[in-house]
Amino acid sequence: MTLFERLKADAAPQWASYTNHDFVRQLGDASLPQECFRHYLVQDYLFLIQFARAYALGVYKSPTIDDMRQSLEGVKAILDAELDLHVGLCGDWGMSRSDIENAPEETPTMAYTRFVLDAGMSGDLLDLQAALAPCIIGYAEIGARLQDGGADHAGNPYRLWIGEYAGDDYQKVAGGFSCWLDRTAAQVLTENRYPRVLSIFEKACRLESDFWQMGLDAGSR
Numbered sequence: 001m002t003l004f005e006r007l008k009a010d011a012a013p014q015w016a017s018y019t020n021h022d023f024v025r026q027l028g029d030a031s032l033p034q035e036c037f038r039h040y041l042v043q044d045y046l047f048l049i050q051f052a053r054a055y056a057l058g059v060y061k062s063p064t065i066d067d068m069r070q071s072l073e074g075v076k077a078i079l080d081a082e083l084d085l086h087v088g089l090c091g092d093w094g095m096s097r098s099d100i101e102n103a104p105e106e107t108p109t110m111a112y113t114r115f116v117l118d119a120g121m122s123g124d125l126l127d128l129q130a131a132l133a134p135c136i137i138g139y140a141e142i143g144a145r146l147q148d149g150g151a152d153h154a155g156n157p158y159r160l161w162i163g164e165y166a167g168d169d170y171q172k173v174a175g176g177f178s179c180w181l182d183r184t185a186a187q188v189l190t191e192n193r194y195p196r197v198l199s200i201f202e203k204a205c206r207l208e209s210d211f212w213q214m215g216l217d218a219g220s221r
């Protein structure tokens, strides 16, 4: 069993609320109001800027050069791929890069990103990875599940988003992340320490749910 599988099993309620959130269900059946998706996407762009910093912190917290390289890949995946997806998608939805970059950061965005950064700054690489894991592996699981269910059909306006996270590149990033988490755990994880790592993982799952909810709430404002 990988450490990720163990964390996911022990945080089953939080994992389920996050990955089966109504926002995700509505993305899959194309019933999500456009306004909710646009709101989510802009906040997610602001989220990713902070997430790139969290990976950069991972480079700093890395005990080995291999770890540094792995974390650097995370910085690059965000700056060179995922942000472009967002700018492209936002453009399709009528928003420019400056519209996005000038949007105010909402509280759930600040809460989640600063939580991750703090977990890493106050802890070691494993603490940081436990805070990052729900994000990276969760989106890969959600994307793959939606695609397997046929949600990326031509009639779904959210198919490009689904395709990005279900795609080979992102699936590889997520698989690589899980292996990296195991390598760090092999060096530093003890049974004594496990509850603290689990607690970070659970909190990150809750903050992911709040992030989806922020998108849904935008539909009723």
Ligand SMILES: Cc1ncc(CO)c(N)n1
Binding pocket: 044, 047, 048, 082, 134, 135, 136, 139, 208, 211
């Ligand atoms: C909130 C959030 N979690 C995870 C991902 C995946 O990178 C993302 N783009 N946004």
